[in-house]
Amino acid sequence: MLLDVKNLKTHFPTQTGLVRAVNGIDLQVREGAAVGIVGESGSGKSVLSMTMMGLVPSPPAIISADQVQFEGKDLLKATASEMRQIRGNRLAMIFQDPMTSLNPFLTIGDQLSEPLLIHKNLTSSQAKKRVIELLASVGIPDPVARYRSYPHEFSGGMRQRAMVAMAVACGPALLIADEPTTALDVTIQAQILELMQSIRQNEGTAVILITHDMGVAAGFCDEIYVMYAGRVVERGPTERLFAEPTHPYTKALLSSVPRLDDPPGGRFRTIPGQPPDLTNLPVGCAFSPRCPYVIDTCRKEVPPLTTVPGESVAREKACFVEIRGKEAGQ
């Protein structure tokens, strides 16, 4: 297993109470896999990825886990300098807004060379050659001239391409992409997803794709984790999960997404209510106040993530109720 996370928690003490942003998460990623993490905003997707990258300052955050194993090393026990060795080298990340991770005062060339100079011991002329190759490989036209450009001279799509190039410069084993296409238009999104897919195939890089777009997840990922209020409520291979969700939240989420192949007209399906306040989670299952399948136990105990019975593939869900083949009882 490339990445093996057990019971990860990231809590933020705030004036209004303890924000349980990530509240006991298990996550496994195999070499070369494409794993999707989906969920609505505020469900803890970004905090989860930033925690794994060692980018959440603690204190103030309270971080704990049974383990965060990456390539046989526990990231939570790594020293700051060990973490710097891993980050940008074996473990890389792409953010939604490339401007937050590109330095506006440095040329694209200088920024892309940096990880190569630090981690790969290349000379500056070797690094330059490699960066120009990388820019070309992510589809940036005229890479020799673009080497000297500043980020603001790039369009949004080109900046995201440059980010991808920077993230894969050292040939990471795992790439975490947090909503990498959310700020982009759909035709540009399609280009970036295609690029990430080809890197995966050609370099064998594993990808964790974080997205709120179920369509993007459906097209890109082999396996999907669904998050709700800081916890994984369901995980499983993409096709089975979409075909027959086993958690009421997954089911509600999937049916509330308007699809291009839906007939026009008619109302939209909704999930009643609001996501919970993370400082004041309901007792028991966090989805229980909005759940059409709720039973008494749900309001008393937090359902653990357990194997879904009767499946030919490995699936897990955190729900006391069997919902396959059943409609919500009123």
Place this chain on the structure above:
Amino acid sequence: MSVLLAAETSVRQRPAKEVVLSVRDLSVLFPQGYDRATGERRILRAVDGVSFDLHRGETLGLVGESGCGKSTTARAILRLIGMNSGSVKLDVNDPKTGKPVHYDLDKLSGAKLREARQHLQIIFQDPYASLNPRMTVGDIIAEPLVIYGLAKWNERRDRVQSLMKEVGLDPKHVLRYPHEFSGGQRQRIGIARALALDPQVLICDEPVSALDVSVRSQVLNLLIDLQSRRGLSYLFIAHDLGVVKRLSHRVGVMYLGKLVEVAPSEEIYRTPKHPYTQALLSAIPIPDPVIEKDRRRILLKGDIPSPLARQFGCPFAPRCPQAMPECKTIVPRLAADAPAHEVACLLYPPSRTAPASDSKK
């Protein structure tokens, strides 16, 4: 399941034949100083000869990628910004007498423009930015009534309460401030304010783009209910084509300031004619892994060009997988290639015809 499905797929009211809003050859240019190299004036063509009709009770979806001129079109129709050419006509019924009234929006100013705007309101993407944080919800919703002097103090209170109920807000919260509401609720406040003057046309500029799916559906259902209850006409701007398809009777696709295709919703998704519409639709992910696996995408090369660049011929030609040499010189005209299906592309003979004489001045 069957009950739910029946309710969801039930056909909504058909729009009427009458046109409430008619836009012809609308253009909005933004001067951008001078080109340093050539000394020529630089002009950004944000909206470039857009024409369409909106019918009573109809939802016309307007889609296209960011910067293609959707918001500028909306703002020009409302006369929030000036237009460089074109006409905008509004045909509504006087709410008191029920008699038809006509406004040439492009020619009006002052009191007459204000009167016309009563019938034509807008809701924005970011309810946060468009609501005054220091005003209570009650005052925000009542503001248009105050400005238009339409209701006395005590009547206003009743109007605000009934508007809040109509959009699904608890009238008890009338004294709360915008920050005390969630994103979806804030959008409801914006809708209530837009409805205060009983408009007949509502321009919705990306009203749900900032909301999560579950909350988004709630707001969209509200818009559907309001339309059937009040007979509203919507110009619905969005970049989520899944949402637009569900909601709209017809859809218009914009690219670089131009409308490139307009057709009934079902038809534009089933048989898109313009190569840009085809690429746009093929780029949209479908939340179904089985379909996605075998789906072929039309991947466009390059980025959307800047609307500043001098363009000749078809604006999409530089990225078009089907471009022909003449596309770089001839500007295709938006014309009907099938009943109610208009397209601006030289692959379709009607687009080669000269523009009708009345549209050229």
